[in-house]
Amino acid sequence: MNAEAPVTGPPVAGPPAKTLIAGVGNIFLGDDGFGVEVVRRLGEHRLRDGVEVVDIGVRGVHLAYQMLDGYHTVLLVDASARGAEPGTVHLLDATAPAGARPHDTALDGHHMTPDTVLALLDTLSAGTDGRRPERVLVVGCEPADVAEGIGLSERVDAAVDEAVGLILRLVGTAEPAPAAAAPHTSDERNTTPC
Numbered sequence: 001m002n003a004e005a006p007v008t009g010p011p012v013a014g015p016p017a018k019t020l021i022a023g024v025g026n027i028f029l030g031d032d033g034f035g036v037e038v039v040r041r042l043g044e045h046r047l048r049d050g051v052e053v054v055d056i057g058v059r060g061v062h063l064a065y066q067m068l069d070g071y072h073t074v075l076l077v078d079a080s081a082r083g084a085e086p087g088t089v090h091l092l093d094a095t096a097p098a099g100a101r102p103h104d105t106a107l108d109g110h111h112m113t114p115d116t117v118l119a120l121l122d123t124l125s126a127g128t129d130g131r132r133p134e135r136v137l138v139v140g141c142e143p144a145d146v147a148e149g150i151g152l153s154e155r156v157d158a159a160v161d162e163a164v165g166l167i168l169r170l171v172g173t174a175e176p177a178p179a180a181a182a183p184h185t186s187d188e189r190n191t192t193p194c
Contacts, residue, residue: 017072019171020133021053022063024078031086031143031156035077038139038163045164051171073135075167079156080140087155088142089163091170095136137170139163 023039025032035056042053056063067074080090141163144153152160 017050018070019051019073019075020066020069020071021051021075021077021167021171022056022066023054024056024058024060024063024076026058028148028150030145030147030149030151031141031153032079032146033150033152034079034141034143034156034160034163037152037157037160038077038167041160041164042167045168047168048172067133067136068131070131071133073137074133075137075139075170077139077163077167078141079143079146080138081143082140084142085155086142086144086153087159089159089166090138090140090142091166092138092140093136094138095134139167139170 021039021042023035023037025035027033027036039053039055047053054066056066063076076094080092082088082090084090141156141159144155151157
């Protein structure tokens with residue numbers, strides 16, 4: 001992601017905000033399947049009302065349209081190469097205005113990165129009655145191997161439970177998160193509920 005801003009903001013007051021958690025990635029490219037595996041494991045938890053978890057996989061255009069469906073917060077979960085140790089979990093705020101993101105990215109429905117999806121939101125919202133989410137966060141994990149093959153590397157697989165726990169804290173669920181073996185989350189995070 002291009003956004004480097006740490007995650008900030010007040011907790012949501014009143015009724016729970018409508019939140020989308022979208023797992024992004026290609027399960028046939030090793031660690032690129034991180035987001036898909038995280039949302040699969042999130043399905044084992046009881047989440048508060050108003051939280052929807054979806055496996056988007058490589059359907060970037062579908063994700064862009066779904067993000068315009070009245071969500072207050074969208075959490076994108078994806079492999080995210082940022083130069084850290086493989087298995088490092090990052091939490092980034094990608095709520096930046098459209099002018100802060102590139103618009104010249106070619107659209108390919110099966111190879112859209114979260115940056116491309118976010119850049120597409122303004123175009124899609126102008127042609128529909130949809131509205132952009134107020135907050136977009138990215139829970140990313142530093143991949144070790146994105147070569148062809150099914151299955152996560154050992155270090156990225158170990159980070160899945162950590163990411164699940166982080167997301168559970170972000171959405172304000174009452175269910176305790178499973179303990180991660182060795183926390184190694186980057187410090188671009190907070191625990192303000194979505």
